[in-house]
Amino acid sequence: MADKLNLKTKSVSGPTAAILLLVALAIPPFLSAINLNYGILICCFVLLYVVAVSGLDVVFGYSGQISLGHAAYFAIGAYGSIMLHKYFGVTIVFSMLIASAVATIIGIVIAYPASRLRFHFLSLSTIAFGEIVYQLVLQSPSAVTGNSLGIFTEPISFFGFKLDTYTRFYYYGLAVMVISLILKNNLINSKTGRALIAIRENAHAADGAGINVTRHKVIAFAVSTFYCAYAGAMYAHLVRFISPDTFMFRQSVLFLTMLLFGGTGSLLGPVIGAFSVTLLNEALRVAEKYQMFIYGTLMLLVIIALPGGIYGSLKRLLNRFKRKEAR
Amino acid sequence: MLLSIEGVTVKFDSLIAVNNVSVNIAKGKITGLIGPNGAGKTTLVNAISGVYAPNAGKVVFDGEDITGRRGYQISKAGLARTYQVINLFEHMTVLENVLVGMHTRLKSSLTAAFFKTRAERAEEEAAREKAFELLRFVRLQDRFDNEAGSLSYGDQRRLEIIRGLASDPKMVLLDEPAAGMNPVEKDDLDAMLREIINRGVTVLMIEHDMKLMMGVADHVFVLNYGSKLAEGTPAEIQRNPDVITAYLGDD
Numbered sequence A: 001m002a003d004k005l006n007l008k009t010k011s012v013s014g015p016t017a018a019i020l021l022l023v024a025l026a027i028p029p030f031l032s033a034i035n036l037n038y039g040i041l042i043c044c045f046v047l048l049y050v051v052a053v054s055g056l057d058v059v060f061g062y063s064g065q066i067s068l069g070h071a072a073y074f075a076i077g078a079y080g081s082i083m084l085h086k087y088f089g090v091t092i093v094f095s096m097l098i099a100s101a102v103a104t105i106i107g108i109v110i111a112y113p114a115s116r117l118r119f120h121f122l123s124l125s126t127i128a129f130g131e132i133v134y135q136l137v138l139q140s141p142s143a144v145t146g147n148s149l150g151i152f153t154e155p156i157s158f159f160g161f162k163l164d165t166y167t168r169f170y171y172y173g174l175a176v177m178v179i180s181l182i183l184k185n186n187l188i189n190s191k192t193g194r195a196l197i198a199i200r201e202n203a204h205a206a207d208g209a210g211i212n213v214t215r216h217k218v219i220a221f222a223v224s225t226f227y228c229a230y231a232g233a234m235y236a237h238l239v240r241f242i243s244p245d246t247f248m249f250r251q252s253v254l255f256l257t258m259l260l261f262g263g264t265g266s267l268l269g270p271v272i273g274a275f276s277v278t279l280l281n282e283a284l285r286v287a288e289k290y291q292m293f294i295y296g297t298l299m300l301l302v303i304i305a306l307p308g309g310i311y312g313s314l315k316r317l318l319n320r321f322k323r324k325e326a327r
Numbered sequence B: 001m002l003l004s005i006e007g008v009t010v011k012f013d014s015l016i017a018v019n020n021v022s023v024n025i026a027k028g029k030i031t032g033l034i035g036p037n038g039a040g041k042t043t044l045v046n047a048i049s050g051v052y053a054p055n056a057g058k059v060v061f062d063g064e065d066i067t068g069r070r071g072y073q074i075s076k077a078g079l080a081r082t083y084q085v086i087n088l089f090e091h092m093t094v095l096e097n098v099l100v101g102m103h104t105r106l107k108s109s110l111t112a113a114f115f116k117t118r119a120e121r122a123e124e125e126a127a128r129e130k131a132f133e134l135l136r137f138v139r140l141q142d143r144f145d146n147e148a149g150s151l152s153y154g155d156q157r158r159l160e161i162i163r164g165l166a167s168d169p170k171m172v173l174l175d176e177p178a179a180g181m182n183p184v185e186k187d188d189l190d191a192m193l194r195e196i197i198n199r200g201v202t203v204l205m206i207e208h209d210m211k212l213m214m215g216v217a218d219h220v221f222v223l224n225y226g227s228k229l230a231e232g233t234p235a236e237i238q239r240n241p242d243v244i245t246a247y248l249g250d251d
């Protein structure tokens, strides 16, 4: 019996994780060696996007609610952390956490009434909220957010140790990403994670099984807003300058594209999605005008040709291969 | 009385699907609910289990007024159910379906889940053990890792029953558990119902299969056009002229 209870969990196996981690650790020295410092910055973006997209996955991939406004929480994390530091002198490490907590509370306040509604009111409310935050940032009273000019800030500093190089930030970002993935994995492999999947599969039956659907939708939303806001704060202190342009509707679409492209409802999907879409973005920098066009095409491609994203399709392929082998 | 239904009425616009129905359901017994198609049986069960709030009347479960509460609250109070149309989590595994059924019994907090505390792991492990025990009860233990949707019709029905039992309920409401089962599976269900009673769980069952119903039920009540037509022991119901007319008139 005991071995039967040792069930497949939907996480990554130990050896795979170890190899991925080793590769990740080797990236900055490798890129410096070939004089591609800019590449390390891109990888820093990938890391923080993985955090944001993993958060979005909890709400979209697991509990099945579409949000098109998560850039708003990314923005609250970014602006919140900068403003807490600038106007209240809060140390940056803490300002990031406080801003993320505030974003989470706002997320709960918004998600609670919306989750009780039927149909896609939650998605609609997320779009509306995204627009509100954008406008607030753009036209803040006495320009506390820097309005359209944007606002500058400093790098993260751990008791005087400044994360002021791309490599330093990279290792910090890697640690944050790994912790985020572990916490997400733990959540998914708990009764709460099962409840979220049950809601996605069949909300009516979930209710009948004693699951408070509203409460769990709000939990999923809250987790995702914390992840997105923290990623936003990371972004702010990496780039050290933000402006409303960074947080337009387009940013929400970017997150969703990464998630769909990489694969929803999985641990590695957001990693693959953030990585591939960021690289693609960089490769197509010359065609910035066509960014939304490209995201749209990618989304269609995934929906039609790659259901489950890259990760889901790879897994299906692997399973087919394994089954053949077993025969 | 474990469950008292007092003057419950459910309306859909102008249609009165359940009309002022009162029934008492005794603890530790199998109570049957029969009636022609469209009589309002499922609607009554939906009104008890929180899918709809009754338009009038009261539902008291184990001394607690549960009228108009939400489905999950009623499930938490110890009243589980199955559905006329199979309502499993199709793409989750057989084991996961049972574990979801156990949701209300599991006490770990959200924080414990995030940090996979020792207590949370132990609780999950115990939950799996318990789920396997239930799966063995219906001989589905070897299918634990299959998608629930891949099971045969009869197996899906049985899985739904143990998903309901997984919450350790005081009572289960079964809406046509034998629908789509072959004769062998029906005999099996008969034995299973008796075992459920032995475990101390009260049963209210809607069923069109009269052989099964009359064999296992301790008490039967009949709905017709939303109203209670009769109630009594299976033998009394079988020779009740009103019931006979209702069924003959319907067919």
Ligand SMILES: Nc1ncnc2c1ncn2[C@@H]1O[C@H](COP(=O)(O)OP(=O)(O)OP(=O)(O)O)[C@@H](O)[C@H]1O
Pocket: B012, B015, B017, B035, B036, B037, B038, B039, B040, B041, B042, B043, B044, B084
């Ligand atoms: N959600 C609904 N909206 C409108 N009318 C409904 C709804 N649910 C059921 N009804 C109607 O209420 C009446 C009772 O239906 P119900 O499903 O409770 O019957 P039943 O006794 O369970 O029948 P069966 O034996 O066929 O399952 C029927 O006339 C049905 O059409």
Ligand SMILES: [Mg+2]
Pocket: B041, B042, B043, B084
């Ligand atoms: Mg019915």
